[in-house]
Amino acid sequence: MSTTTERPYILHMFTPTPQMSPFDVNMAADAGYEILVPYCEVDVRNVVQLTQDAIFSRGPKGVSRTGIFIGGRDVMLAADMLDRAREAMVPPFEVSVFADPSGAYTTSAALVALVECHLKAQYGDELKDKQVLILGGTGAVGRITAAIAATLGAHVTIASHSDAARAERASQDVDERFGIRTTGVGTGTPDTLHAALAHADIVFATATAGVQVVSAADLAHAQRLVVAADVNAVPPEGIAGVNVMDDGKPLAGAARPDAIGIGALAIGNVKYQVEHRLFTRMRTAGKAAYLGFTEAFDEARAVVAERS
Incomplete structure (x- = not known):
């Protein structure tokens, strides 16, 4: 008798810096990602290759349990990397991408x-x-x-x-x-x-x-x-x-x-909730989402409205 094991939730974490932020690693784990893989000193030149390596290896069903996070410290570079990752998708091979460099977004x-x-x-x-x-x-x-x-x-x-x-x-x-x-x-x-x-x-x-x-x-x-x-x-x-x-x-x-x-x-309390919700949305949405500061602001408005 065979059993079927659900594929794990994998998050590929890109950063232009020498190391990924432990804060973001913790947040991603708490949002339900099971395998977290940091890729350091990544920039716009190699985003396409890494993104396509991530999307083609798991099949159309596996991509729904795969995500990409973009960190670092340069908010302009992160915006460019988010755009480049989106351009690299080949539907139905498409994964969610969330950028939050230095937590700035x-x-x-x-x-x-x-x-x-x-x-x-x-x-x-x-x-x-x-x-x-x-x-x-x-x-x-x-x-x-x-x-x-x-x-x-x-x-x-x-x-x-x-x-x-x-x-x-x-x-x-x-x-x-x-x-x-x-x-x-x-x-x-x-x-x-x-x-x-x-x-x-x-x-x-x-x-x-x-x-x-x-x-x-x-x-x-x-x-x-x-x-x-x-x-x-x-x-x-x-x-x-x-x-x-x-x-x-x-x-x-x-x-x-x-x-x-x-x-x-x-x-900081609102920021924490926004980051957690965006990681969770990326993991559970079922279809690709692209999350930058505009989407973070929409989520922050929702968090703040719920306090009223």
Whole structure:
């Protein structure tokens, strides 16, 4: 008498870096993938070969139990790799692909979704036409936050504490890659930072962990600020007055008494749920899904809506 064994769920994990993130490995395992195989120092040049090796070896039924994850640290490269993997599919040999470099896609999705939710709940308003300032905006989370916010109709300024040229390059890069329009500014001096804060309705702090980008004295210059959101979970606070646990709490020291703050752990809780759901969706959908920051944002909106 013969028995039939279900084929295992296999996840092929591509990264341009020397190692795959243990965080993503853990998340994939917790979402039900049984075999996790990292491929390091992968880029657009070998995505097609690796993808087609993955799809042709298991047959049309086996591909439904196969997935590809794209990690690394470069959000622009990951977007290109996702596109290249999709182009490499040969239906019915087609597997799901999920990109989340440095967790930036899911973190940015959670960040913007929470701000959007609180903006509506607190003010009955939306991100469209709001002046959005992204401090530390040249990094992975800053760039994708800019892409999501600009797509929603916000006027986005990407700021760099190191120099204006770096911010302008980042702005140009995201504009060209994602078909949006942003502005780049330097905030390396108190005067330039205060000038940028003076025009901001929303401030996202996406700088390096442990770096404060807005002090209590700086905050006084943000006369229009209604929501401040900070992804930094390492002391000191990235934005003075925004505690890691804050989830729409009044912002102490703000010029407007109705201004609120959103902290790193509130954002991280939504980010975790979004990443878990996307891994699970990829494994259980039954047909190929391609998951980038747009899909992560849709999922983040759903997670945030369920809290109401």
